[in-house]
Amino acid sequence: MAYNLLKGKRGIITGALDENSIAWKVAEKAHEEGATFVLTNAPIAMRMGEINKLAEKTNSQIIPADATSVEELTTLFTQSQEVLGGKIDFVLHSIGMSVNIRKKIPYTESNYEYFMKGIDVSAMSLHKMLAVAKKLDAINEWGSVVALSYAAAQRTYPFYTDMADIKAMLESIARSFGYHYGLEKKVRINTVSQSPTKTTAGSGIKGFGDFFDYANAIAPLGNASAEDCANYCITLFSDLTRMVTMQNLFHDGGYSTTGVSMDVMTKLGVE
Numbered sequence: 001m002a003y004n005l006l007k008g009k010r011g012i013i014t015g016a017l018d019e020n021s022i023a024w025k026v027a028e029k030a031h032e033e034g035a036t037f038v039l040t041n042a043p044i045a046m047r048m049g050e051i052n053k054l055a056e057k058t059n060s061q062i063i064p065a066d067a068t069s070v071e072e073l074t075t076l077f078t079q080s081q082e083v084l085g086g087k088i089d090f091v092l093h094s095i096g097m098s099v100n101i102r103k104k105i106p107y108t109e110s111n112y113e114y115f116m117k118g119i120d121v122s123a124m125s126l127h128k129m130l131a132v133a134k135k136l137d138a139i140n141e142w143g144s145v146v147a148l149s150y151a152a153a154q155r156t157y158p159f160y161t162d163m164a165d166i167k168a169m170l171e172s173i174a175r176s177f178g179y180h181y182g183l184e185k186k187v188r189i190n191t192v193s194q195s196p197t198k199t200t201a202g203s204g205i206k207g208f209g210d211f212f213d214y215a216n217a218i219a220p221l222g223n224a225s226a227e228d229c230a231n232y233c234i235t236l237f238s239d240l241t242r243m244v245t246m247q248n249l250f251h252d253g254g255y256s257t258t259g260v261s262m263d264v265m266t267k268l269g270v271e
């Protein structure tokens, strides 16, 4: 059911790779809720061409941009305002990539070039995006920026390797930039810490399938789906949450505050 929560709002949605992507669901929901937006992804990700289907479905234009390039981000924010006819009200940062994870390199043996690449793509890109937007004064007052994170930023999950440190940095950037942008322009910046979700980025993690089931058995509500995550992001883009900023918000069915569940105890053979 749609509520017109984003009626008249203009946005930029990054990271829709295919229909499993969390960003894909956010775009579908934002369209249902009355927003207009630009879709963007790294030029290399466009080769698959899947994003064209989403653009067609949501009546949106695609502006390619590598999120590590300040120049390309400047073009993105400049052209988006032209295409949409005004300043931006919401931005979704849904970008994550670790070469160390892709190459299955253990955390303690991390390759530092790959580590730096992961930081640039997955965390520093948020800073770059915000710095570009602020310099161009591209975001409206009370605008809302949401970046997606994971609980490994707070607690150790060995398989998440360098992305754990990178997500901690992402969450810190949301807080730090959220202060400055909030003070100056009332722009809100939050991270949503999402349950394990079966997407290209998620499934690339070693042991992901088993861990997905474990998290599902711990969380009293079960794992939150990509669609539920999209719904939550929409509320954060809406005016109903206008005093929420600089937060890391868990969207995980209660997983992060559950010590252990009876389900897991039973699976371990504990009566």
Ligand code: NAI
Binding pocket: 014, 015, 016, 017, 018, 020, 021, 022, 023, 041, 042, 045, 065, 066, 067, 068, 093, 094, 095, 096, 097, 121, 148, 149, 150, 193, 194, 195, 196, 197, 198, 199, 200, 201, 202, 203
């Ligand atoms: P996905 O693989 O569908 O999305 C990742 C996106 O990042 C892709 O569209 C990819 O093209 C884009 N990307 C990579 N390098 C880029 C660059 N240089 N410039 C611009 N875009 C670039 O996977 P998913 O799961 O939808 O990931 C979205 C976000 O959600 C990521 O930040 C991820 O870490 C986060 N997240 C995912 C969870 C999961 O279990 N899938 C759990 C918690 C957070």
